[in-house]
Amino acid sequence: MLELKNISVKVTEDNKELQILKDINLQLEKKKIYVMTGPNGGGKSSIAKTIMGIYRPATGQILLDGVDITEKNISERAQMGIGYAFQQPPRFKGIRVRELLEIASGQEMDDDDCDVLYDVGLCTKDYLDREINAGFSGGELKRIEIATLLSRKLKVAVFDEPEAGIDLWSFQQLTETFQNIHQKYDTTLVIISHQERILRLAHEIIVIDQGRVREITSKEKFLAELEKIDTDCRCRDDCIKGDLANAECDR
Template identity: 60%
Template sequence: MLEIKNLSLTIEGDKGPVEILKDINIVFEERLLYVFTGPNGGGKSSLAKVIMGIYKPTSGKIIFNGEDITELGVTERARLGIGYAFQQPPRFKGLTVGELLQLAVGKDKIMREFSLLYDVGLCPQDYLEREVDISLSGGELKRIEIASLLARELKIAVYDEPEAGIDLWSFSRLTETFQNYHRTHDTTIVLISHQERILSLADEIILVADGMIKEQGSRDVIWPLIMEDAGCNCRDACSEGNEEIVECHR
């Protein structure tokens, strides 16, 4: 349904042009759940923003359901059914959470915003009348934005590090929500994450590093390769000298 062909992205940095993405080729199929993973600064978020139309590629094409959308902006792509949840969501002073979700679900689904908030670990009674402003924490804002995307019945939905700023209980609820949504909807889902629990949801994992696709394949194939490259299993304690390290970040 979505094909990226020979795509590259170069942006102007403080010291001149910087090549961010290099000759990217991906085909996203309908109803699959993809996870982008890889080192920080490797190009994951930039690739997601190119899909949404926030960044315009320097070269290459983006084909969506047979249509070349390379030159289309964010608004046009949103109308086609493409959505993006930012790593740091925007705030909207003067707009309540209920109003934001109502815009997403439409007037014919008045009560659905209640279940959407439950799905992301928020109590509707505590949040529907609150404004989407600085009074909300980063984690609360992230969950509200995710709920607004879940409401839209998108054809392709991209979530940039959906677990960022979310507590452990809400994270568990959120992974269940993605799993259930994937099972019951036709939306193609793209998640950007380093979390093993989110990686475990993937039909396919795409490893992005140095602006390139290093590996792509089924979860069962790619996950062992990632762990081998990492040099250790981060679920276990690592040791350095005579001292035990609880978490390994290699």
């Protein structure tokens, strides 16, 4: 469905060229949940931005249902069914939820076809005509942003650390929301996360490290390895020796 072939991405910083992604190869299938994880600075957000067309690859190709979209810009990709949820959802001050959904979907929202709010765990009648303001919690904003993506009936939706900025209670609901979305929609979900609850949703886990795909694995295998880190590692030195430098195990 979405294919990244030999993608490398370079950026220029202080007149120096940095290669932030190196030979990325990924094949994402319809309706599957992929969780991208790995150390901070590894390149996860850069892959998301490359999928969305915010970063242009120096080499390689991106195919959506077999169509080469490498040269397509952000809005063309959005129209073709690719969506990206920001780490911190923007606050559209003064706009009503209904209007936001209408802008996103390009369609008028009937009270009846406003299932997207229900699908993200918000009561349609309570929210549809509410104005978005500072009174909205991080969790509510995140849900509304996800609803805008759902209203677009996307082929691929990328969520960059959706847990950021929301409380534990909302986080619990968020994992359920992803599960519901998966059951109801054909959208392929790519979720960037470090959270075990989110990792547990994955059909495949993609580990990104130092600008490369380090591993594509099942959640069972990945979580079993995580448990091993918990019991085997007693200090960071051990982790480094075991090539697990990023494990949080220095107790």
